[in-house]
Amino acid sequence: MTIAFNGRVAVVTGAGNGLGKSYALALAARGARVVVNDLGGAIDGSGVSGTPADAVVEEIRAAGGEAVANYDSVAEPESAANIVQTAIDAFGQVDIVINNAGIVRDKTFHKMSLEDYEFVARVHFLGSVYVTHAAYPHMRDANYGRILMVSSNSGLYGNFGQTNYSAAKMAVIGFMNTLKLEGARSNIVINALAPLAATRIAEPSGIFDTYDPELVTTDAVAAMVTYLVSEDCTDTGNIVAATAGYYSRIQIVESEGVRIDPRTEMTPDKIADLWPQIHEMRNPQPYEDGVSNLTAVMAKE
Numbered sequence: 340m341t342i343a344f345n346g347r348v349a350v351v352t353g354a355g356n357g358l359g360k361s362y363a364l365a366l367a368a369r370g371a372r373v374v375v376n377d378l379g380g381a382i383d384g385s386g387v388s389g390t391p392a393d394a395v396v397e398e399i400r401a402a403g404g405e406a407v408a409n410y411d412s413v414a415e416p417e418s419a420a421n422i423v424q425t426a427i428d429a430f431g432q433v434d435i436v437i438n439n440a441g442i443v444r445d446k447t448f449h450k451m452s453l454e455d456y457e458f459v460a461r462v463h464f465l466g467s468v469y470v471t472h473a474a475y476p477h478m479r480d481a482n483y484g485r486i487l488m489v490s491s492n493s494g495l496y497g498n499f500g501q502t503n504y505s506a507a508k509m510a511v512i513g514f515m516n517t518l519k520l521e522g523a524r525s526n527i528v529i530n531a532l533a534p535l536a537a538t539r540i541a542e543p544s545g546i547f548d549t550y551d552p553e554l555v556t557t558d559a560v561a562a563m564v565t566y567l568v569s570e571d572c573t574d575t576g577n578i579v580a581a582t583a584g585y586y587s588r589i590q591i592v593e594s595e596g597v598r599i600d601p602r603t604e605m606t607p608d609k610i611a612d613l614w615p616q617i618h619e620m621r622n623p624q625p626y627e628d629g630v631s632n633l634t635a636v637m638a639k640e
């Protein structure tokens with residue numbers, strides 16, 4: 340076993356069920372001390388219960404691992420900070436944060452209340468920010484950190500009925516794109532995951548009528564997550580997919596583009612003529628950051 344977490348402390352949010360549970364179990368099995376956070380609500384975020392987090396802690400302890408439960412919500416700054424404080428109080432440090440807690444409130448946009456829009460964004464996006472914000476100073480002090488943002492192919496590519504969820508799942512990518520630059524100075528690695536697994540949250544979408552739930556396992560995703568938050572993974576700022584044993588890297592790329600002399604008159608008619616060339620994804624390029632993108636764009640003939 341080369342990937343090990345001895346001496347490391349991990350916070351896994353939403354670890355009472357589904358994917359988070361399997362991340363917590365996998366990390367603990369390899370020596371991490373784990374804070375199993377879970378609010379214990381329904382898939383729409385309603386209700387609370389300590390039972391799911393307690394059950395996972397019990398399972399970890401029964402297998403000889405170390406874990407403590409926390410029942411706070413990621414969706415408020417104070418309670419999110421308390422999740423990290425639980426790690427500090429129990430284990431004295433926090434090395435790993437997996438921002439996994441999530442809910443869904445699916446509806447087409449014209450039927451979606453702004454409350455459902457905001458709440459989904461609050462749990463997925465701001466919840467991830469709140470927990471990371473509380474853990475980040477500890478990571479900087481220790482000159483070590485591993486952070487995982489949980490995105491989704493619904494955000495990366497779109498999914499009917501999920502404007503709230505899709506936007507929140509892309510927001511975590513933007514957050515990562517900048518924190519990867521800031522965190523690099525302190526040996527803090529941050530990556531993002533687009534998983535798929537047969538959990539209760541994915542059930543309403545009906546995809547498991549098409550795909551065998553036995554193939555779309557949480558364990559196949561947990562293997563990737565365990566690698567991404569390990570000391571062995573030093574690549575930062577990646578978006579990675581993990582679905583039924585399929586693993587890949589996803590990137591935002593920009594086409595070759597077209598330059599016309601900006602001193603000539605720019606008209607929408609010219610744009611219409613050039614549209615096929617602008618639209619075509621010729622020689623697509625990724626960029627490390629906004630500055631390198633601008634440098635490359637300004638240098639184009």
Ligand SMILES: NC(=O)c1ccc[n+]([C@@H]2O[C@H](COP(=O)([O-])OP(=O)(O)OC[C@H]3O[C@@H](n4cnc5c(N)ncnc54)[C@H](O)[C@@H]3O)[C@@H](O)[C@H]2O)c1
Pocket residue numbers: 352353354355356357358359376377378379380381382384391411412413414438439440441442462466489490491492533534535536537538539540541
């Ligand atoms: N299952 C999939 O196919 C899939 C696909 C893409 C992304 N995801 C993402 O993976 C993550 C885990 O989802 P899952 O499929 O395991 O769902 P799940 O419902 O089984 O687990 C999510 C857990 O998060 C907890 N939670 C919800 N709100 C919380 C809050 N405010 N504070 C603390 N805990 C909270 C829930 O109680 C639940 O135990 C989510 O972010 C989800 O959006 C899942």
